[in-house]
Amino acid sequence: MASPNFDERLGGVEFLVLHYTGMRSCEAAVGRLCDLAAKVSAHYVVDEDGTVFCLVAEEKRAWHAGVSYWRGVSGLNDASIGIEIVNPGHEFGYRAFPEQQMAAVTALCRDILGRWPGIAARNVVGHSDIAPDRKWDPGELFDWRGLAAAGIGVWTDAFAPPGDVMKDLAAIGYDTRFAARDVILAFQRHFLPGHLSGEADMATAGRAAALRAQVDAYG
Numbered sequence: 606m607a608s609p610n611f612d613e614r615l616g617g618v619e620f621l622v623l624h625y626t627g628m629r630s631c632e633a634a635v636g637r638l639c640d641l642a643a644k645v646s647a648h649y650v651v652d653e654d655g656t657v658f659c660l661v662a663e664e665k666r667a668w669h670a671g672v673s674y675w676r677g678v679s680g681l682n683d684a685s686i687g688i689e690i691v692n693p694g695h696e697f698g699y700r701a702f703p704e705q706q707m708a709a710v711t712a713l714c715r716d717i718l719g720r721w722p723g724i725a726a727r728n729v730v731g732h733s734d735i736a737p738d739r740k741w742d743p744g745e746l747f748d749w750r751g752l753a754a755a756g757i758g759v760w761t762d763a764f765a766p767p768g769d770v771m772k773d774l775a776a777i778g779y780d781t782r783f784a785a786r787d788v789i790l791a792f793q794r795h796f797l798p799g800h801l802s803g804e805a806d807m808a809t810a811g812r813a814a815a816l817r818a819q820v821d822a823y824g
Contacts, residue, residue: 606635606658607661608660608667610638610640611665613666614664614666616683617721619684620729621721622686623687623742624647625690625742626690627692627693627697627742630691635660645668646687647660647688648669649686649687649689651690651691651709667682675779681735686724690702690710692743715755727777727820731749733795737779737780737787738784746798759816759819759820761796763815764815765818766811766814767810768813768817770809770810770813776821777813777820786803789805
């Protein structure tokens with residue numbers, strides 16, 4: 606199964622972007638990603654039973670990120686690999702990601718990172734991280750902590766003395782030109798999923814400061 610929606614890469618791969626499909630079924634999602642008229646695609650789709658579909662070769666540029674930004678880079682399609690994870694999303698009945706699905710996502714991410722060592726841990730992100738004004742996926746039920754424990758991405762359970770939240774979020778990678786509430790919610794969905802306040806409160810400021818310190822350690 607292959608999607609016609611791709612073009613050539615002009616550079617290397619620096620980012621791994623995780624999405625949920627936000628559609629009622631795997632079949633519907635794959636159908637859309639393979640529809641020439643839709644003009645969207647991803648490199649992989651992971652079904653809830655753990656089945657992995659490759660739709661676009663990793664060497665090609667898939668069309669999954671859209672208008673996006675992370676750590677000073679805009680238009681992440683150019684330099685990313687995109688994984689769509691089957692889940693109806695917030696519109697159609699958002700639910701937890703099954704164990705077998707997360708196991709398949711973990712294995713796939715490990716394989717991708719092994720092939721593309723230029724993807725730093727801090728550049729494993731969700732769609733909401735890179736487009737906080739318009740995307741919520743993969744959302745607060747996604748097991749980012751588990752991925753990080755498997756060596757994929759970054760995570761902290763720590764809280765540090767709070768600083769300027771928006772400056773810390775910008776240093777982590779977020780585009781803070783968007784509304785503060787959108788950016789903070791994107792951060793919370795990823796790094797503080799039990800606390801979706803949308804506010805620069807003490808918990809959020811403490812977690813942002815701790816994560817910034819961790820990310821800064823990478824240089």
